[in-house]
Amino acid sequence: MERCSRSFDRILVYVSTDKWRYDIPMRILIIEDDKDAAAFMMKGLSESGHTVDHAADGKFGLGQALTEDYDLLVVDRMLPGRDGLSIITALRAADITTPVLILSALGQVDDRVAGLKAGGDDYLTKPYAFSELLARIDALSRRSAPVQEVNRLSLADLEMNLITHRVSRGGVEISLQPREFRLLECLLRNSDKVVTRTMLLEKVWDYNFDPQTNVIDVHISRLRNKIDKNHNVKLLHTIRGAGYSLRENN
């Protein structure tokens, strides 16, 4: 345990040197019966600036989630005595809309569908990369997400009109393929956050398998050519070991 947490420390260092940023500290409840896994997560998330509580069983976790005000819940699917999904169902029945990230060792398509159907907002299969967990937690953060539907998205001098589908940078119009448009939209909606390759494949293409090749990188590099080429300030950054981030400052 001691050794494990030491090595965990370093993974975080490795990841965080590559421009991970957590401007929006959140209050997170982890409902997970595996104490070691929970300890890692707590350490990693609190070092990333979040406040983290832990519940080791479903009953206690549900009680906590019902009485305390959290920004995000991380719920393990298989808890002693009950399915994590029943906790989510109970929460949603009590009109608690806190975003829920489901962690599961069950990775089949049907399991994912069942998880999202029960009211989960995202589904991550074990074993996962910690960077993937961080990115998804970040993306689920309610405080940073625009609540109302917007017509325009923008970052620095990059502008996207969701009605007319026009994209411009510094007033100069950029012509994008429909899929490139959706890719940029996904990045813009998560600007300043890290978006992983898996998240992009899921959100832009609606596939949730692991591509063996760099297919997402190729699409990103084409998009980068269109929005960053000939501009001094680069917006689309590669986050090593994690994914991509659209942000103004390096």
Place this chain on the structure above:
Amino acid sequence: MKITNTTVFRMAVQFAVVFEAITIMALLTVYYTTLLELQNQMDGELRLELGQLADAYQSEGIDKLEDIINQREQYGEHLRHFYALTDSGKNRIAGNELLSKLLASVELDKSEMTFQDISSPGASEEHENLLRIAVMVLPSGHHTIVAQTQGSIIELREHTFITLLIAVVATLFLALLSGAYMGRVVLSGVRRIDEGMDQAIASNFTKKIALPAKNDEFMSLTLKLNLMLDRIERLLIGMRQVTDNVAHDLRSPLTRLRSRLEVTLLKSRSEKEYREIMAQVVDDAGELISTFNALLSIAQAEAKVQRDDWAPIDLSQLLEELAELYAVVAEDKAQSFELIVAANATVQGDRQLLAQAVSNLLENAIKYTEARGDIKITLTMQDQQPVITVSDNGPGIPASDKERVLERFQRLDAARSSPGNGLGLSLVNAIAKLHDATLSLNDNKPGLRVSLIFKRD
């Protein structure tokens, strides 16, 4: 197994016993009602005769009665009727001598006429030794006796008994015979399945139950059992392969990861060095996880069954999306990428798995084909069957290796230098099987042409 131990045989015997009981009851009922009827008839005749004799006595006196009785006794024998007249002391006056003697053993009622069954020891024919006797006491004290042999009743009794015997023996015999026959038919069907099951279990489910010659209930049962055995076999093989492969393919990267860490700990190093090593370790772990996930996907696809809630998947649309996803990758390698899609081809299936299969084929084609090669993906309808074909003009797969590349972790020597875990085609194969599709590898002369042939929707 003995025939007598079969359910059918036991049921046949049980039915036979019930049937026997019913037969016996029916025959006895018939016997007793007939007997009663015969006796009534006989008593009626006797009563009639006594009445006639009484009339004669009343109108013409005892002498005339004597004459009539002698006369009737003389002619009545062939009717098996006997007549006698005695005085009040039961001494014969006229008619049959034996009958007058038998009168002594008759208990006379107080009523006008007495009926009684009596046996006559002196009778020569054994059938006629039982008599129905009717006695009337005249006002003068004379006894008028009329008797009839009970031959017909005895015959009835004997006939009934013989009929019963024949019926009981015949039904029992037939029941045993048909029971044995049915038992044998059922037994041979069951025995085939029984032995087939034994062999299947002994052979780890590789052997199946032999099909019966006739298309009967055993055929349908056998087919279903074989389907079940087949599924058990597939699951077992899948499980065994997964364990084998996990052991085989995860052991070496795990060892590498561990030794990397152990060597690192041998002495203290600079922070920069630690960072580099840690980054390598994370990469190692990532590789491990992706191999592990691929293995699980294969196992899951193999263990899955076609589901009722599978939706129709528009293959044309799916292919267009995937082509759009991968065309840029091919373009980056300066490969030509051509897509030809027939419209409205649908199959029942799992969209994610089908997408995974096609993407594996596309990734392989792009990866193994040289820069400036040609990649082509087509969707055609052949005999109403949708066929997805991915072809390239890369190195291809030698005919002798075509079977081998579908197995897990099998990589051609030429491919070892490129990244990959050797699971791509195994996964495609598993997904194809799940969708009742055939995966076929052909020579594109030069290159590889892989086809997924679906069943018609």
